[in-house]
Amino acid sequence: MTQSSIEKSPSTRGHRASPSSPKSSKRSDPRTSARHIKHTKNSSFRTTHYIFAFLILYMGLYLFSRNLLSRSPSITSLKNNVLSRLGLSKAMATVQSGPGQLPTHFTLRSGDKIPTIALGTWRAAPGEVKEATLAALKVGYRHIDGAESYGNEAEVGEAIKESGIARKDIWLTSKLWNNHHAPEDVEPAIDESLAKLGTDYLDLYMIHWPVAFGKDGKNDVALTENPYPTWKKLEEMVEKGKVRNLGVANFNIRRLEQLLSFPLKVKPTVIQYELSYWNPAPELVKWSKDNGIVLEAYSPLGSQGKVKETLEVPEVKAISEELGITPAQVVISWHVQRGTVALPKSIKAARVEENFKITALPQEAFERLERAATSHPPVKLLDPTPHWGVDFWDVNIKHIRKMTFDACLLWEILTLHCMSRDIWALQSSQIALTSSGKL
Structure with missing residues (x-):
């Protein structure tokens, strides 16, 4: 039987209603109803x-x-090749201060040991930095973080001289400001910092921001997008013995990977970045460890009025009460326990001493604080993007x-x-x- 005969067969067609069946006249074609239902x-x-x-x-x-x-997305597809080509170590040795305590130093790729707590000297009025530096050295600080643009390197140098502590026992950091990125301006800038600090070498010298200013004070796009000429001149400073380690500040992962893509003779050993409870940057923390670079946290307690708010965070206060230490000590300990150098700034002797006394947090407390810090949207408080026209985000x-x-x-x-x-x-x-x- 063909398909057409099947379709025409009475057994397969709907029948016309009989006059004797009035209800049947209202029935619709079953196939139509089925199609409608379907x-x-x-x-x-x-x-x-x-x-x-x-x-x-x-x-x-x-x-x-x-x-x-x-x-902060990174170029993960190139990661293994970069690590292999540059010979970077994923692990960094530390010098422990005692059983169960936090390290007092991190070991850089160069072999130098950088103290894990430093006195930050940014935003201090004339006359304040010298006293703060003396107080810090007195209680045990051996790491002073400064910069040309802070305008107080001479005071830091005076304090070091008056302290009587040998230069070799103090780690000194300074930074290259944006208007000195041109290769011919690098060495004069370093020489000026050395003269003010009263030393003939710096333990660490950093590019302060990944943006270069031209002679007119405006963004030098060429040097901003290609920092290699500046870096090559910095490498010469290492060869001359004026600088022992090189680093960068405020570089995001994209710019860091760009820098590492150049044929560097001296690789960066330190990254300085705004890290706090409000901006924990876990991806940057991991990236720096994976690439064998020590990460430093400036404004570790928060900046621009955020310090008080940081110390009032419920998790911070709870851990403070559990361990019998101050909220500031909880946060600074957390930073070091994450593997980052902390750079708290204070001009008050009592606060300077408080910030130096850190302790290892119990693992449960550390993880609780880490979860709390990474559970909210990041708040980066220092962002000159609108003023300089350079994107500092990843x-x-x-x-x-x-x-x-x-x-x-x-x-x-x-x-x-x-x-x-x-x-x-x-x-x-x-x-x-x-x-x-x-x-």
Whole structure:
């Protein structure tokens, strides 16, 4: 039997209703009803499927945008090649201060041992730094972090001379300011710092910011995008014995990887970055360890009025009470336990001494504080991006902002509630570049 005969067969067709069956006249064709039911089911299924797909899409966008706010992407595909080619060690030895205590030094790739606690000298009025430095050296500090731009290196030099402590026992750091990145300006800048500090060498010299200023004070795009000429001149300073270690400050992972891609004779041994409870930068902490570079935390208690708020964090206060130490000691201990050098700044002798007395946190307390610090959107308080026109973040700002707003829009379409926390995070993290006219 052919297909056409099957379709024409009475047994397979709907029958006309008999006049004696009045109800049957209202019946529809069974095949039409079946198709209608099937179509309705399919439509319902597709509708449910689309809603579910939108939910999945939204969650993906939402989680992706949140992750980008706290993550700093690196060129992971090149990581192993870079490590192999540069011969970088993933582990760094430490000099322990005693059983169960935190290390007093980290060992750099160069073999030099850098003290894990330093006195920060940024933002101190004339006359204050000398007294703070003397107080620090008296209680045991052997690491002073300074910079040309701080304008107080002469006071630091006076304090070191008056302390009577041998120069070889003190770790001195200074930094190259933005207007001295031109190769011909590097050595004069170092010589000036050496003269003010009263020493003939620096233990560590760093590029202060990954931005170069030209003679007119504006951004020198060529040197900003290619720091290799500056670095080559710094390597000469190492060869001359004026500097023993080189480092960088405020470089994000992208710029760090760019620097490591050059044929360096002297590789950076230290990275200095704004690290605090508010901006823990776990990816940078991991990246520095993986690449054999010691990470330093400036403003470890928070900056620009955040210190008091840091010391009031519930987890910090709870651990402080459990261990019988101050909140500041909890946070500074946490930094060192993470493997970073802490650079707390204070001009008060009592506070200087307090910051120096750190202790190992119990593992449970350390992990609790680490979870708390990494559970909120990062808040980087020192960000000159709007003023200098250089992006110091590891992420595409416009992309993050668009992803976050797209996620909110989709959430609203689904009649759900869009949390405003992420919009707040964009603003408080100073990621949004609206003020610079870039968005």
